[in-house]
Amino acid sequence: xxxxxxxxxxxxxxxxxxxxxxxxxxxxxxxxxxxxxxxxxxxxxxxxxxxxxxxxxxxxxxxxxxxxxxxxxxxxxxxxxxxxxxxxxxxxxxxxxxxxxxxxxxxxxxxxxxxxxxxxxxxxxxxxxxxxxxxxxxxxxxxxxxxxxxxxxxxxxxxxxxxxxxxxxxxxxxxxxxxxxxxxxxxxxxxxxxxxxxxxxxxxxxxxxxxxxxxxxxxxxxxxxxxxxxxxxxxxxxxxxxxxxxxxxxxxxxxxxxxxxxxxxxxxxxxxxxxxxxxxxxxxxxxxxxxxxxxxxxxxxxxxxxxxxxxxxxxxxxxxxxxxxxxxxxxxxxxxxxxxxxxxxxxxxxxxxxxxxxxxxxxxxxxxxxxxxxxxxxxxxxxxxxxxxxxxxxxxxxxxxxxxxxxxxxxxxxxxxxxxxxxxxxxx
Amino acid sequence: xxxxxxxxxxxxxxxxxxxxxxxxxxxxxxxxxxxxxxxxxxxxxxxxxxxxxxxxxxxxxxxxxxxxxxxxxxxxxxxxxxxxxxxxxxxxxxxxxxxxxxxxxxxxxxxxxxxxxxxxxxxxxxxxxxxxxxxxxxxxxxxxxxxxxxxxxxxxxxxxxxxxxxxxxxxxxxxxxxxxxxxxxxxxxxxxxxxxxxxxxxxxxxxxxxxxxxxxxxxxxxxxxxxxxxxxxxxxxxxxxxxxxxxxxxxxxxxxxxxxxxxxxxxxxxxxxxxxxxxxxxxxxxxxxxxxxxxxxxxxxxxxxxxxxxxxxxxxxxxxxxxxxxxxxxxxxxxxxxxxxxxxxxxxxxxxxxxxxxxxxxxxxxxxxxxxxxxxxxxxxxxxxxxxxxxxxxxxxxxxxxxxxxxxxxxxxxxxxxxxxxxxxxxx
Numbered sequence: 131x132x133x134x135x136x137x138x139x140x141x142x143x144x145x146x147x148x149x150x151x152x153x154x155x156x157x158x159x160x161x162x163x164x165x166x167x168x169x170x171x172x173x174x175x176x177x178x179x180x181x182x183x184x185x186x187x188x189x190x191x192x193x194x195x196x197x198x199x200x201x202x203x204x205x206x207x208x209x210x211x212x213x214x215x216x217x218x219x220x221x222x223x224x225x226x227x228x229x230x231x232x233x234x235x236x237x238x239x240x241x242x243x244x245x246x247x248x249x250x251x252x253x254x255x256x257x258x259x260x261x262x263x264x265x266x267x268x269x270x271x272x273x274x275x276x277x278x279x280x281x282x283x284x285x286x287x288x289x290x291x292x293x294x295x296x297x298x299x300x301x302x303x304x305x306x307x308x309x310x311x312x313x314x315x316x317x318x319x320x321x322x323x324x325x326x327x328x329x330x331x332x333x334x335x336x337x338x339x340x341x342x343x344x345x346x347x348x349x350x351x352x353x354x355x356x357x358x359x360x361x362x363x364x365x366x367x368x369x370x371x372x373x374x375x376x377x378x379x380x381x382x383x384x385x386x387x388x389x390x391x392x393x394x395x396x397x398x399x400x401x402x403x404x405x406x407x408x409x410x411x412x413x414x415x416x417x418x419x420x421x422x423x424x425x426x427x428x429x430x431x432x433x434x435x436x437x438x439x440x441x442x443x444x445x446x447x448x449x450x451x452x453x454x455x456x457x458x459x460x461x462x463x464x465x466x467x468x469x470x471x472x473x474x475x476x477x478x479x480x481x482x483x484x485x486x487x488x489x490x491x492x493x494x495x496x497x498x499x500x501x502x503x504x505x506x507x508x509x510x511x512x513x514x515x516x517x518x519x520x521x522x523x524x525x526x527x528x529x530x531x532x533x534x535x536x537x538x539x540x541x542x543x544x545x546x547x548x549x550x551x552x553x554x555x556x557x558x
Numbered sequence: 559x560x561x562x563x564x565x566x567x568x569x570x571x572x573x574x575x576x577x578x579x580x581x582x583x584x585x586x587x588x589x590x591x592x593x594x595x596x597x598x599x600x601x602x603x604x605x606x607x608x609x610x611x612x613x614x615x616x617x618x619x620x621x622x623x624x625x626x627x628x629x630x631x632x633x634x635x636x637x638x639x640x641x642x643x644x645x646x647x648x649x650x651x652x653x654x655x656x657x658x659x660x661x662x663x664x665x666x667x668x669x670x671x672x673x674x675x676x677x678x679x680x681x682x683x684x685x686x687x688x689x690x691x692x693x694x695x696x697x698x699x700x701x702x703x704x705x706x707x708x709x710x711x712x713x714x715x716x717x718x719x720x721x722x723x724x725x726x727x728x729x730x731x732x733x734x735x736x737x738x739x740x741x742x743x744x745x746x747x748x749x750x751x752x753x754x755x756x757x758x759x760x761x762x763x764x765x766x767x768x769x770x771x772x773x774x775x776x777x778x779x780x781x782x783x784x785x786x787x788x789x790x791x792x793x794x795x796x797x798x799x800x801x802x803x804x805x806x807x808x809x810x811x812x813x814x815x816x817x818x819x820x821x822x823x824x825x826x827x828x829x830x831x832x833x834x835x836x837x838x839x840x841x842x843x844x845x846x847x848x849x850x851x852x853x854x855x856x857x858x859x860x861x862x863x864x865x866x867x868x869x870x871x872x873x874x875x876x877x878x879x880x881x882x883x884x885x886x887x888x889x890x891x892x893x894x895x896x897x898x899x900x901x902x903x904x905x906x907x908x909x910x911x912x913x914x915x916x917x918x919x920x921x922x923x924x925x926x927x928x929x930x931x932x933x934x935x936x937x938x939x940x941x942x943x944x945x946x947x948x949x950x951x952x953x954x955x956x957x958x959x960x961x962x963x964x965x966x967x968x969x970x971x972x973x974x975x976x977x978x979x980x981x982x983x984x985x986x
Binding site: 249343347416422490491492497500 | 631633635673674675676677678679681682683684685686687736750751752755759762763766770771772773774775776778779789791792793794795796797844845848849850851852853855863864915917918919920922924925926928
């Protein structure tokens with residue numbers, strides 16, 4: 131695979147700190163600004179030398195933050211549009227694009243140009259001395275952006291993708307409305323949480339008057355590898371997670387399972403090259419799990435805990451043998467998670483998972499409020515993801531230890547070309 | 559300053575991963591185990607070679623996690639003792655000590671020895687492939703451990719330090735009872751949040767039946783340097799924070815301001831070599847701050863935002879000139895944070911600050927629930943910290959943008975010798 135400057139799986143490196151940009155490059159980056167609602171569309175720097183801090187290009191064929199090697203930290207936020215103006219929405223997407231270009235390059239929002247002493251600073255400043263830390267910012271459009279309570283607020287109803295509907299109520303769902311859905315979503319991932327938080331905070335701030343934050347979720351440990359260069363991480367059950375995940379190095383699989391293809395949905399041609407983001411906040415009953423025997427844990431998952439090998443034998447990446455019989459039935463139990471989630475059981479459904487562990491402190495009973503913030507990118511959420519999750523929610527023995535407390539689905543527009551804004555094809 | 563193996567400011571390095579310990583060193587570490595309530599006191603490894611993952615010794619003159627160079631991530635938890643048995647409390651402290659020794663060395667809880675397949679694993683496993691990431695675990699005893707509602711549950715009333723009382727209600731406090739106080743506290747700091755979360759989870763699990771978690775707080779970006787080797791970080795107001803902090807490299811200052819000295823409190827001689835931990839959860843009104851002019855922000859803080867220099871001139875580490883007059887009064891405003899918090903205004907009170915930024919998502923109105931989880935280690939909390947905080951809460955102009963929502967004070971026992979448990983001198 132040949133790296134190109136537009137490739138969000140390939141890091142560019144910058145030796146330019148935010149501090150230096152304040153004086154020099156920031157001013158240069160502002161040269162091509164065209165003012166839009168106080169924010170302009172500037173160019174990303176393509177001259178990043180090798181070595182130094184990790185930075186991913188914002189522009190490209192697909193949005194960054196999907197097949198980009200999963201960073202360590204997440205700040206995810208969902209927003210509702212509070213304005214009814216199509217123009218305000220477009221201006222916001224333009225302003226968000228400009229800010230995302232700057233922040234992913236490690237620059238200050240607003241380009242770091244000198245600003246009036248009697249005005250609020252354009253950048254909130256807490257990432258000023260930090261490097262880009264591999265920041266990616268990924269935008270999504272929820273079903274309610276196209277129609278909400280029967281109202282077509284932004285003239286987008288006719289462009290709503292067939293596959294973009296509110297996710298159904300799955301068996302045992304216990305969803306919290308204030309942790310679910312939203313007109314827009316932003317996924318910010320970075321190796322430094324302060325950089326990810328800075329990104330969401332500044333985008334939220336730019337949106338003041340047009341959007342309000344509906345909910346947010348922080349994640350601290352990736353639970354999947356999205357590149358074969360990464361080791362498989364562990365979830366809070368102590369097991370390796372995402373062993374069978376799709377990887378950036380499998381372009382044909384990604385075309386089949388992740389990227390929306392031209393012609394997939396004639397009404398939504400604007401989405402070709404994009405994807406869908408499924409989010410599920412899955413609380414784990416940590417204390418109960420921790421009192422379960424190792425035998426039970428491995429039987430529920432279908433893998434051994436230390437190595438992550440399927441119970442039918444081999445090593446982590448050995449394919450499970452679902453036919454192999456033990457003394458009292460299949461070695462891979464019929465209700466084990468690995469069996470029920472396997473493509474062979476789900477009409478060959480594969481996901482690009484990109485979730486994170488979360489811990490939101492303790493609940494009122496002193497139990498850890500913790501679990502997995504599941505994120506997956508898929509090409510056909512309703513046709514392929516929903517049937518699979520229905521089976522898992524109904525039959526997966528692991529569900530005894532899980533509770534789905536949040537949910538959302540968003541269409542993720544394709545990558546953004548220089549000088550364009552995110553989702554521009556939807557509005558033209 | 560000469561490093562010693564017992565020095566928690568000096569990292570030891572380990573090339574032994576948890577995985578390898580499972581097979582080899584883990585078994586060795588178990589050799590000296592004496593069983594106590596199912597957990598034994600094992601020895602830390604003193605044979606860590608240079609290079610490799612960062613690990614700090616658990617044993618030493620002072621507890622680690624105080625003058626240790628501040629790591630990047632925090633998981634703080636407060637517990638209430640649910641048992642009335644002094645023996646159970648002692649057994650818990652023994653078991654916690656053993657587990658802390660193992661985890662700070664990057665080993666599995668329980669030593670990684672083979673265990674019954676039909677029993678729950680001793681270690682929850684999610685840190686199994688991770689290195690120690692500079693983990694420190696610091697224990698504290700709250701005032702209610704010595705007497706609660708007039709009851710002396712554990713025969714400790716006569717040993718309660720004079721300085722260990724519930725912090726008073728400061729002006730404008732808006733404390734949430736479920737984010738305040740607690741019989742015990744544990745501060746886990748590491749450069750990998752999954753390692754810090756793993757530590758609190760496993761200690762909480764070990765305490766099942768003896769303690770219940772009262773509240774917890776995660777922090778993601780240190781807001782102070784505790785060593786002159788560290789750069790000054792920024793808080794969520796975008797300003798450098800803790801410029802005037804005490805540092806590990808100032809042993810005389812630490813003796814004056816951080817470490818409890820023999821004779822400080824005849825009834826509490828067990829605390830000599832320890833300290834007090836003050837915690838304050840300080841919510842920041844982020845959105846309001848972000849709409850404030852740079853002039854106003856700098857005037858409230860008393861420093862410039864980019865460099866962190868006092869408004870009276872110089873660079874970050876220049877002493878502020880409080881006498882310097884401008885056109886309409888002192889250049890360093892009378893109600894600026896830096897002036898009011900300065901030792902010269904507070905009977906020479908100095909703190910070892912060790913706080914973290916936090917973000918707990920969004921509140922019901924879509925505002926960021928974020929701020930500073932203030933932690934300070936002090937020698938005399940009531941005599942010196944309380945008067946200072948009273949002035950700040952009453953007069954600091956910055957308070958317009960702050961809300962104190964949680965609070966706690968704990969006595970931090972001195973360092974633990976090999977074969978001893980934390981706080982042992984209190985019980986003997």
